[in-house]
Amino acid sequence: MPFFLFAFMFLIAPIFYLVNGAFQTQDGQYSLETIRGLFAPEILNSFSLSIRLSLASAGMGAIFGLILAYSLIHGGLPSWVRRAFMTFSGVASNFAGVPLAFAFIATLGRLGLVTLVLRDFLGVNIYASGFSLFSFLGLALTYLYFQLPLMILMITPALEGLRPEWREAAESLGATRRQYLSRVAMPLLAPSVLGCFLLLFANAFGTLATIYALTGANFQVVPIVLFQQIRGNVLYNPNLGYAIAVGMIVLMGLSNTLYFILRRRAERWQK
Numbered sequence: 001m002p003f004f005l006f007a008f009m010f011l012i013a014p015i016f017y018l019v020n021g022a023f024q025t026q027d028g029q030y031s032l033e034t035i036r037g038l039f040a041p042e043i044l045n046s047f048s049l050s051i052r053l054s055l056a057s058a059g060m061g062a063i064f065g066l067i068l069a070y071s072l073i074h075g076g077l078p079s080w081v082r083r084a085f086m087t088f089s090g091v092a093s094n095f096a097g098v099p100l101a102f103a104f105i106a107t108l109g110r111l112g113l114v115t116l117v118l119r120d121f122l123g124v125n126i127y128a129s130g131f132s133l134f135s136f137l138g139l140a141l142t143y144l145y146f147q148l149p150l151m152i153l154m155i156t157p158a159l160e161g162l163r164p165e166w167r168e169a170a171e172s173l174g175a176t177r178r179q180y181l182s183r184v185a186m187p188l189l190a191p192s193v194l195g196c197f198l199l200l201f202a203n204a205f206g207t208l209a210t211i212y213a214l215t216g217a218n219f220q221v222v223p224i225v226l227f228q229q230i231r232g233n234v235l236y237n238p239n240l241g242y243a244i245a246v247g248m249i250v251l252m253g254l255s256n257t258l259y260f261i262l263r264r265r266a267e268r269w270q271k
Helices: 002-022 033-039 041-074 079-092 098-108 113-121 136-160 164-172 177-205 209-215 222-231 238-270
Strands: none
Touching: 002 238, 033 041, 033 238, 041 079, 041 136, 041 177, 041 222, 041 238, 079 136, 098 113, 098 136, 098 209, 136 177, 136 209, 164 177, 177 238, 209 222, 222 238
């Protein structure tokens, strides 16, 4: 009962409040005008930018996180290395917002430590080559800081579910390591990897504090546009903000539903 009460107060009731506001105009009249505002070019562009940024960071996090996690679990490394990485991943996956933005500015900004070391000691000026921390690629790399350790934490149980006898059976039938990975391990891991990718996508899509601290309002992703409609002095239309929030909820709901479907399939396969 406490759980259902908590869920109703902080999840279900706010969703109903947002849906109700999304179908109202600023004068309180029920209308589809606010919902039609979601199809304005600037709103569609913000959704497109957020989706592309989330897909890029989730894709990189899923690929590199899977490789790193597989090396930790099945790479024959000492147990203390695995414990250290898992501890760091638990901390880094929750490190976001203003501290993360400041850390990347101090590291990869125009006068960041790594930027100056590359320029003064190796003769590589990454900003002269076109890189910018405040570009699409720079933001994707910033997101990767918490996406990568989150992927390690989520995919580790699936990797631990790969039984040694499956690899031994494949080797006894003459399979190489590459054949075992491509024909046994990866098909078994595919639902879990895709499910983790969807969670990483949802995690990146709702990020506000990090990108706002880095770029202010110059990078018009959906959370910033929503913030401007709710709190802005110029762009102020709370009902349009409610509609944008409903659009975000729909995307989050779809990604999480697909995640649960894939997780159930992965659990069934690993049995």
